[in-house]
Amino acid sequence: MKTKDMSVLIVVILIVSMMIIPLPTLLLDFLLIFNISISLLILLVAMNTKEALDFSIFPTALLITTLFRLALNVSTTRSILSKADGGEVIETFGSFVIGGNPVVGFVVFLILVVIQFIVITKGSERVAEVAARFTLDAMPGKQMSIDADMNAGLITEQEARERRRKIEQESDFYGAMDGASKFVKGDAIAGIVILIINVIGGFIIGMSIHGMGFAEAASTFTLLSVGDGLVSQVPALLISTATGITVTRAASDGSLGSDIMRQIFHYPKLLYVVAATILVLGIFTPIGLFLTLPVAGILAFSAYTMKKSMQKEELQQEQLEQSATEEDIRSPEKVINLLQLDPLELEIGYGLxxxxxxxxxxxxxxxxxxxxxxxxxxxxxxxxxxxxxxxxxxxxxxxxxxxxxxxxxxxxxxxxxxxxxxxxxxxxxxxxxxxxxxxxxxxxxxxxxxxxxxxxxxxxxxxxxxxxxxxxxxxxxxxxxxELLRREETKELIENLKGSHPNLVEELVPNLMSVGDIQKVLQNLLREQISIRDLATIFETLADYAVYTKDPRVLTEYVRQSLTRQITEQYAENGVIQVLTAGATLEKGISDAIQQTESGSFYLSMDPQTSRKITEELQNEINRVIRAGGQPIFLTSPSIRMYLKQFVDKIMPAVPVLAYNELEPDVEIQSIGVVNI
CATH class of the missing domain: 3.40.30.60 (FHIPEP family, domain 1)
Known part of the structure; x- marks a missing residue:
């Protein structure tokens, strides 16, 4: 494990150990100051985050700080009851902050508890609960919006994935905050219970064990208990405030302070109205101008300053926009961008x-x-x-x-x-x-x-x-x-397959075939509506036969033979396929016209009269099947399949042409016609 991970584990173990092992008062003083510092730090971080996910560890931090604070309560209670001494920090809070008066301290402690428990904690808990529900309910709509934006070309697929991940994180965060807010609520209740235990237990222990009188015991242990309660409630109040700020923060471009200054004090005219109201209050009421005039003057001066600043910002923004427009006109890159074409574009009339x-x-x-x-x-x-x-x-x-x-x-x-x-x-x-x-x-x-x-x-x-x-x-x-499958898209398919079949891809690309050659084979399959989803099988076949030939058309035929199960399932219905078969004369006519070049590739060399006759016979059979309400499918021998497909494409490209070895042996073949010349 890394050092950071180990340190967190050690801290949690030490916090739990504090509840069992007595600590010296000097160490308790240090830990109490540290607790206040951590709470203040969390509050400041919550105020300066732009959105809730910027502080995604807050639910866990809330649990750890609450556990730490309760462990300190246990340790200070042990020290107060056993030694009648809580350390310098608790004594300072008990004497300096509350003036040494236990009654005043007790009242202040109760006020802090009421503020934290009833106002801040209850409100934060409710907001976290509602936010968790609304975030979960809004997830399907947000997902559809992301898909729509990606489909419209407004965002890329990478941006879409990031947005989806952010939506999931928001749902998890607000769900965790809904539960974590219960920690703060329980901590406030625990603070009251611990104070009562300290006071009552202190009376008993002070008089029975330490030999104090009733008045001395009451004064000493009440002072220490109230001081301990205040020391623990101040950090708790800071954490509760941070919780409320975090769950009520909406996504923005700045921190809480900048948002307040930009949104609340964005209306100088309203500040003038407030200044005038305060001034009238001082003139016509016994309050007097001594108190209201300075406040009204500060508000009026602030409104004047903000108005001048806003006018200056608007002028600068106009200048920047004008400069940007002129730069766009002069920039050659902007003209070059106009040359880019969208792969697919759907234009609609205004009525649609x-x-x-x-x-x-x-x-x-x-x-x-x-x-x-x-x-x-x-x-x-x-x-x-x-x-x-x-x-x-x-x-x-x-x-x-x-x-x-x-x-x-x-x-x-x-x-x-x-x-x-x-x-x-x-x-x-x-x-x-x-x-x-x-x-x-x-x-x-x-x-x-x-x-x-x-x-x-x-x-x-x-x-x-x-x-x-x-x-x-x-x-x-x-x-x-x-046509949609270009080299870039082919490269992406290869990279995707490489994640699951790295050895296969390394054997084929680029040793045996280039990306362009693979693209041609895949295009040949897509041209005849053959799925390329089983890319592993396709690459296995190419790796086996690319050592013998580089002709993409021949390699395509080999690939089709390896996809017999897929092709059979695509065209057979209930194990039966009805086909138009190529007769002996048609097959012989095409086979005799196949020629081989010096480079080893094959092509069809046929006289125009025979070619026209074949086209006419194919056209007649296709029209006959269509008129009968059927789907024309041609079946022929493997050696002439791709050449027969060339003739069929001239008539109706959507008509499939299959070879005998592209069908599973158990499929029943029913011939509905034979084409001869």
């Missing part, structure tokens, strides 16, 4: 602003957060934050999704309508705005509330505007997921 305004019930920010989580789970890809901006140049109900400044998707929604869809049914009986659903290209109708109820009864699927935008964004981002 309520969707992004949480105060108006908009939840599009929360939906985008869920989209990012969905991509992380389904594809293993962390997409960049989507910055949302309003664009007055767009039509009111239109939205545009941009990727690095270029438009990749757009749509139109109506806030006071719902999108009704019922594929293949007659929609002539439903009134509304007829459109094409943006995500899947299906015919749909924007209907009002009255028509919505009618459409629901007819079996239409009803979607609200935020869901339309979220679904559209999800499908578009899936289509462009491979």
């Amino acid at each position: 602003i309520p969707l992004a305004d949480q105060n108006q019930g908009g939840d599009i920010l929360d939906r985008i957060v869920m989209i990012r989580r969905q991509f992380a789970v389904e594809l293993g890809l962390v997409i960049p934050t989507i910055r949302i901006r309003d664009n007055l140049q767009l039509p009111p109900n239109q939205y545009v999704l941009k990727f690095r400044g270029s438009k990749i998707a757009s749509g139109e929604v109506y806030l006071d309508h719902f999108l009704a869809m019922n594929q293949g049914e007659d929609t002539s009986s439903i009134e509304g705005i007829r459109v094409i659903e943006p995500a899947f290209g299906l015919p749909a109708i924007w209907v009002n509330m009255e028509e919505k109820q009618k459409a629901e009864l007819m079996g239409y699927m009803i979607v609200d505007p935020p869901s339309v935008i979220a679904t559209h964004l999800t499908e578009v981002l899936k289509r462009y997921a491979y």
Whole structure:
């Protein structure tokens, strides 16, 4: 253990030992002064913290100081009752502070206890309890606000993590303060009980053991007991005040003193009013000007000084802002910053602003957060934050999704309508705005509330505007997921995997493959909607085959073969998969056209007539399956899979092409068509 940790443990052990081992009066005097010093230090620290978390150890410090103070009470009680001597500090408090009068001292002691127990301690306890409840209740809302800010690009993920950690610490702190305030309350009660024990026990011990008379015993032990009570209650009062200050402090940019000066004395005109009121009080009442005139003069002079100081600060602030504006215009760095592009940006017309305004019930920010989580789970890809901006140049109900400044998707929604869809049914009986659903290209109708109820009864699927935008964004981002994975994002994925599989990463990168080569393989997988979440399996396969080939396309095929369980689960339903198979003539035509370059890579060299014929046959089969309401999936041999995918991409990129060895042996394959040429 470190020296600091050992010292804290030793201090706690010594505090407990003080309750058992008698201490000399000289050491007690030193410890009493030290107790007052520590209490004063804690009070000053509490006054100078900007927010409660700056003094996060306060609950523990409160417990230790309370224990120390009670241990001192036990030690001083032992010394008073056994020796009729409490030391110089207690005697000074008993004679000098209270004038040697036990009755006065007892009254002062009671006043201090009332102030501490009833006023400060009870108030601090209540504030700590309410703060703990409110902090805990506000945690979900704060978490959602952080996610919204991060999603809007206002903060980074690192800043978001720091804010979440701060929220958790605040909850723990106020919960601890709610319990720690009970220490102060118990200490005040213990102080009264100890005083009564000292006085009564002192009478008995003084007369029976020390041979004192009643008057002498009463005077001596009352004086010492009251002095002991005052010595312990002064630090207790300081700690109670520090507790109240800590739990009532709101987050600010300065200490308590600076906040008071800036906020209470920020209104010079009000000080003039107070000065005038005090002056009138001295003129028209028997108090007189002798007392009120100096106070009124000080207040008026303070108001005048503060007003001049505020005017000077405002002038300096205006000059600084003007200088900063001129510097921004002249600075070449500011112009360079304009060249930066946001990876993803959602622009909305002014009519859709309520969707992004949480105060108006908009939840599009929360939906985008869920989209990012969905991509992380389904594809293993962390997409960049989507910055949302309003664009007055767009039509009111239109939205545009941009990727690095270029438009990749757009749509139109109506806030006071719902999108009704019922594929293949007659929609002539439903009134509304007829459109094409943006995500899947299906015919749909924007209907009002009255028509919505009618459409629901007819079996239409009803979607609200935020869901339309979220679904559209999800499908578009899936289509462009491979473009979102750049070298920086690939490097982050590698570093994340390195934490759990360091040997695997060191073997592959950079000895066998560079970050750019790995990026190309991962992009090939994402281009065909294959999740890269199982990055360890992907890297294992690359490490096995990268020694034989560097072609990213060939390596991608090897990786797909190692992901058979994942691919089977993705496309099979209840252990059955319906596919369009490549016939013998199609496979032979493609295989004969595969050529190899001098560098060892492969490419497809086919005459235009054969290529056109293959495309037409594939198109016919795809259209046939779609018209029948099915999902077209092609199944072929591993050797031509990636080349057949090139033909399918020309027709419909979303149609998957699988190889036989990419499916689990126990899956049932049902052929719904064969493609030949």
